[in-house]
Amino acid sequence: MAKKKAEATVEEKLRALYDLQLIDSRIDEIRNVRGELPLEVEDLEDEVAGMNKRMEKLNADLGAIEDLIKDKKNLIEEAKGLIKKYTSQQDNVRNNREYNSLSKEIEFQELEIQLAEKHIKEFKAQIEQKNEVIDETKTRLNERQDHLKHKQGELDEILAETEKEEDSLIKESGKFEKQIEDRLINAYKRIRTNVKNGLAVVPVERGASGGSFFTIPPQIQMEIASRKKIITDEHSGRILVDPTLAKEEQEKMQKLFDSIK
Numbered sequence: 001m002a003k004k005k006a007e008a009t010v011e012e013k014l015r016a017l018y019d020l021q022l023i024d025s026r027i028d029e030i031r032n033v034r035g036e037l038p039l040e041v042e043d044l045e046d047e048v049a050g051m052n053k054r055m056e057k058l059n060a061d062l063g064a065i066e067d068l069i070k071d072k073k074n075l076i077e078e079a080k081g082l083i084k085k086y087t088s089q090q091d092n093v094r095n096n097r098e099y100n101s102l103s104k105e106i107e108f109q110e111l112e113i114q115l116a117e118k119h120i121k122e123f124k125a126q127i128e129q130k131n132e133v134i135d136e137t138k139t140r141l142n143e144r145q146d147h148l149k150h151k152q153g154e155l156d157e158i159l160a161e162t163e164k165e166e167d168s169l170i171k172e173s174g175k176f177e178k179q180i181e182d183r184l185i186n187a188y189k190r191i192r193t194n195v196k197n198g199l200a201v202v203p204v205e206r207g208a209s210g211g212s213f214f215t216i217p218p219q220i221q222m223e224i225a226s227r228k229k230i231i232t233d234e235h236s237g238r239i240l241v242d243p244t245l246a247k248e249e250q251e252k253m254q255k256l257f258d259s260i261k
Contacts, residue, residue, distance in 0.1 A: 014245060061130060068119075212236055
C-alpha cells in the first residue's frame with residue numbers, strides 16, 4: 001500500500017505562498033513596464049481601421065458622383081442629337097401645328113440640357129468638397145499610421161525583451177500554485193485582487209506589515225516568527241511572513257529569475 005504523503009508544515013506553506021507572491025510580483029513588474037502601450041496600440045489600430053473605412057466610403061461616394069456626371073453628359077449629348085433631329089424635321093413640316101410641336105420638343109430638350117448642366121455644376125462642387133475631406137482624412141490617416149508604427153515598434157521591443165521571461169514566470173507561477181492547497185490559493189488570489197500592488201503576502205518590516213504604517217504588536221510578531229500558523233494583517237488582510245523567511249526566499253527566487261531571463 002502506498003505511503004500517504006506527509007502534509008506540508010505551516011512554514012512550508014508560508015514559503016510556497018511567499019515564493020508565489022515573488023513570482024507574481026515579477027510578472028506584474030514586467031507588465032507595468034509595458035504600461036498602457038498595448039491598449040494604446042489597440043486604440044490606434046481601431047482608429048486607423050475606422051479611418052480606412054471612411055476613406056473607402058469617401059472614394060465610393062466620389063465614384064458614384066462621377067458616374068452621375070457621366071450620365072448627365074450622356075443625357076446632354078442625347079438632347080443635342082434630338083435638337084438637331086427636330087431642327088432638321090422643321091425644314092420639312094407641312095403646317096404650323098407640326099412646326100410648333102417640334103419647337104416645343106426642341107425647347108424641352110434645351111431645358112433638359114440646362115438642368116443637366118446645372119446638376120453637373122452641383123456634382124462638381126460636391127466632388128471638390130469630397131476631395132478636400134479626402135485630403136484631410138488622408139493626412140490624418142498618415143499621421144495616425146506613423147504614430148501606430150512608432151507605438152507598435154516600442155511595444156515589439158519591450159515584448160522581445162520580456163515575453164520569454166514572462167511566459168517562463170507564468171509557468172512557474174502555475175507550478176507553485178499546484179503545490180499549495182486550494183483553500184490558501186483562493187485566499188491568496190482574493191487578497192491579491194483586493195489590495196494595492198497585488199501584494200497578498202508581505203514580510204514584517206520595522207514592526208509593521210510591509211507597505212503599511214500600522215504597527216504589529218510584539219506578541220503577534222513573535223507568533224509570525226514562530227511560523228506555526230498563518231497570520232493575516234488585521235488592517236489590510238495580507239498574509240504576513242517574518243523578515244528572515246522573506247530574505248531567504250527572495251535570495252532563492254532571485255536565482256530562479258536570473259536563470260530564466
